[in-house]
Amino acid sequence: MAIVVIVAAGIVIALTRDGQLVTPEGAGTVAIEGKNFEAFPLPDYAAKLISDDYKSYFIEVEPGIKVHMLEVGTGYPVFLMHGNPTSGFLYRKVADELPTDRLRLIMPTLVGLGFSSKVPASQHTLDNHMRWINAALAQLDLTELVYMGQDWGGAVGLGALSRSPGLIEGAVILNTGFNAPTQAGSLSRAHDIAKTPVLGEVVFEGLVSIFDRLRDAQGDPDSIPAEVADLYGRPVVESGNAKAPLAMMRMVPYSPDEPSSTQLRDIERYVAGLNIPVEIVWGINDPILGQVLPRMKQNFPDAPVTQTQGGHFLQEEVPAEIATALLRIIDQVQ
Numbered sequence: 001m002a003i004v005v006i007v008a009a010g011i012v013i014a015l016t017r018d019g020q021l022v023t024p025e026g027a028g029t030v031a032i033e034g035k036n037f038e039a040f041p042l043p044d045y046a047a048k049l050i051s052d053d054y055k056s057y058f059i060e061v062e063p064g065i066k067v068h069m070l071e072v073g074t075g076y077p078v079f080l081m082h083g084n085p086t087s088g089f090l091y092r093k094v095a096d097e098l099p100t101d102r103l104r105l106i107m108p109t110l111v112g113l114g115f116s117s118k119v120p121a122s123q124h125t126l127d128n129h130m131r132w133i134n135a136a137l138a139q140l141d142l143t144e145l146v147y148m149g150q151d152w153g154g155a156v157g158l159g160a161l162s163r164s165p166g167l168i169e170g171a172v173i174l175n176t177g178f179n180a181p182t183q184a185g186s187l188s189r190a191h192d193i194a195k196t197p198v199l200g201e202v203v204f205e206g207l208v209s210i211f212d213r214l215r216d217a218q219g220d221p222d223s224i225p226a227e228v229a230d231l232y233g234r235p236v237v238e239s240g241n242a243k244a245p246l247a248m249m250r251m252v253p254y255s256p257d258e259p260s261s262t263q264l265r266d267i268e269r270y271v272a273g274l275n276i277p278v279e280i281v282w283g284i285n286d287p288i289l290g291q292v293l294p295r296m297k298q299n300f301p302d303a304p305v306t307q308t309q310g311g312h313f314l315q316e317e318v319p320a321e322i323a324t325a326l327l328r329i330i331d332q333v334q
Contacts, residue, residue, distance in 0.1 A: 016201050019243040022118035023064040030057045032071065033141065040068060040115060046231055050092050053100065056115075059108075061135035068115040069136065070107040073100030076334060077142050078326065079161075080107045081133070082315075083151020083176070085210055085245035086232045087114030090150070090315050097323035103330065106145075108136055110156065112244025115235050124247035126260040130159035142167060146329055148322075150174035150315065151289070152248055155260075155267055162270035170277045170329040173296060173303070174322065175289045175312055178271070180264035184255045188288050194249035204246045209233065211245075218311035219285035228316065271299055277332040278303040279325040283310030283317065304328075 026038040037057040042050075051072070058066040070088040072095055082090040088107030095105050109116045111132050112124060133156055147168050149157035154176025161168045186192055194200040204210055211233030215221040236242050253260040278300045282293050284307050297305065306325055310317035 016198060018120040018122050019118070019241040020120065021064050022239050022241045024058065024066060024068070024115055024117060024239075026058050030055050032057065035139075035141070037069075038066070042115075043235075045227070045234065046089065046115075049089065049227075049231060050095075059136040059139050061132045061139075065111055065117045065119065065132060067111060067117075067132060067136040068109040070109075071105065073098070073102075073104050075100075075102045075104050076330060077104045077106060077140075077145040078330075079137065079142075079145045079147045079157065080105060081147070081149040081153030081157030081160075082107070082110070083149075083153040083156075084110075084248040085113055085214075085236070086151075086313065087116075087235075089114070089231055090313065091148075093319035094315055094322050094326075097320050098326065106140070108133055110152065110244075110248075112241075112247065113236060114232070118236075118239045118241035118244065120241075121243040121247040124244060124251060126155060126159065126251055126263045129156045130163065130263065133157065134160035134163045137161075137164065137167070144169050144333075146170040146172070146326065146333060148172040148174065148326060150176050151312070152176075152251070154178045155264060158271060159263055159267050162267060168274070168276060169333040171274075171279075172322065172326050172329055173278060173280045173300065175283050175286045175292070175310075175314060177289055177292045177295070178264055178267045179295055179299070180261040180268060181253055181256055181258075186254060187252055190288075191249055191252055194246055195252075195254065200246055200250065204249070205242065209237075211236075214313065217287055218313060218317060219283060219309045220311070220317055223311075223316045224313065268299075277329050279329055280305045281314070281318070281322050281325050282307050283312065283314035285309055286312040286314070288312050 026040040028039040029036040030039040040056045055071045080091040087109040155178040211229045215224040308318040
């Protein structure tokens, strides 16, 4: 029995470790609008899912913390922000539906996910992610853009833009939430488990691969086949620090007093002060955020709404509908 207890304790300690900084290395440079950045040659399993027209590079936002960027096209800049636990590749199908001779599509990957740097679990805070993405955008010297965001990409993307006033000219809002809770509550059973100390690690880092369960959040589970789940999961798992998915689930505030709530209230005030064209595209079969649509309509009362049969990662299911909404916004800002 003593041996069992010791082994169990060792497993718990290993699972609950904070994790280490893992900084990826590129090769060569890539020129972006007259500036040179560290190029990152994509591994074959990722490169085969996009065209050769894409640029893949790093922006180092703090020592050792690099944001992986995907970019394709020229013209008016569009900032596409994904959420947990995917990467900038989530927008590849949307990009396929857009005129890349007219639009410059910029797809960062959140720190901790995809090919970006991995950081200790304790560094995954909404404030940090907002700062890192804002720093990446700042190095691109953009003067205007249209924004699109989903999942944590809503709060992180809008939060980053709130720190660069005047940059955003229009927006397309996908399944996301950025309103701070006004009372204690719950988002989903999965988040309840994730937010429970030790149990979250045992379930999401020991028993279940969150990447293998992405299809469960879809209207059409086949929209995320094994190779797509691998696209999102493999660089995280192989990095040696796979703390981000669970840490980002724990970032979701369940009460007004949790750390993320402070930043969310700031984002709400920022959004309330925006005077830009906005459209909402929503996947009503999203088991996590599908029910948030009425609240999102309150945030943007004048925004046209396109309801689709998509799920949480609706970019994988309804890219044409998303691209069409984006083009309507582009037509209004150009």
